Amino acid sequence: MKTLGKSYILGILPCAFYLPLVVSIQEITIPAHLKSAVVKIPVNSTSCSVTCGLGFKLEELCEITAEGQRRNCSLHRSECLTSWVCGLHHFTVPVGKPFQFSCLTLGTAGLGSQAYIYKWRLAQGLITTNDALFKPFKNSNSVIRFSPTKESDAGTYRCDVQMLKTFRIIKRVYFGVTVIQNDLVDLNFQKFLTWEQKLTAKKQGEPTENFTHEEAQEEQHFCQGELFYECLVGVGSGMIGGVLVSVALCFLRKILRR
Incomplete structure (x- = not known):
């Protein structure tokens, strides 16, 4: 029985090697409708409109013929997702000032804010990205508004943006809010500029505070002082020059008399 089995296997092996040769020799006929088929593929693309979260990009789609030629090209807008984690944005807000921040950006793809679900969480009084420290925060909108800002509003707000149809998270962003007292730090830096810096900013067209009457008088005295200083320097230079010429x-004369 073993001998018969071996002979049977040896008889099948030549047939197995012969079949591919028969198939390769036969001609393969390509249907006519496949020969004229046209494929439309993207040949060029812009970068994503946002660095994190769901954005969009413009793609150039062209029909590629069997000869490799492009035709009937058109621009197509498609969604793109580079990274769904956007990191931490920190803000310092004085007490009593209105303030707001939003999950959405101008480059976000979709049909406006109604295409997404927003889930907020808060780590009150902390600036952190440790997700274990966050608790649910009731807000169904993409924007959080403080009007006015209170000390209890300080903390880190985490926003998760989900697609309305698939519940897929497409963006996670953290907003750190530090609330300070108005008398603790004065954020009006223009008040601490010198007159030279204010005049330079005014000449360059940069926005400055409106000068009061006293400030205008001080500015006039400052300009008059500068003018007096320039006149004094000019007169002094002339006198010194005259003395030097006289000495020379x-x-x-003494040299010529000798």
């Missing part, structure tokens, strides 16, 4: 002439 006297020295030349």
Whole structure:
């Protein structure tokens, strides 16, 4: 029985090697409708409109013929997702000032804010990205508004943006809010500029505070002082120059007399 089995296997092996040769020799006929088929593929693309979260990009789609030629090209807008984690944004807000921040950006793809679900969480009084420290925060909108801002509003707000149809998370962003007292730090830096810096900013067209009457008088005195200083320097330079010329002439006379 073993001998018969071996002979049977040896008889099948030549047939197995012969079949691919028969198939390769036969001609393969390509249907006519496949020969004229046209494929439309993207040949060029812009970068994503946002660095994190769901954005969009423009793609150039062209029909590619069997000869490799492009035709009937058109621009197509498609969604793109580079990274869904956007990191931490920190803000310092004085007490009593209105303030707001939003999950959405101008480059976000979709049909406006109604295409997404927003889930907020809060780590009150902390600036952190440790997700274990966050608790649910009731807000169904993409924007959080403080009007006015209170000390209890300080903390880190985490926003998860989900697609309305698939519940897929497409963006996670953290907003750190530090609330300070108005008398603790004065954020009006223009008040601490010197007159030279204010005049320079005014000449360059940069926005400055409106000058009061006293400030205008001080500015006038400052300009008059500068003018007096320039006149004094000019007169002094002239006198010194005259003295030097006189000394030089006297020295030349003595040399000539010898």
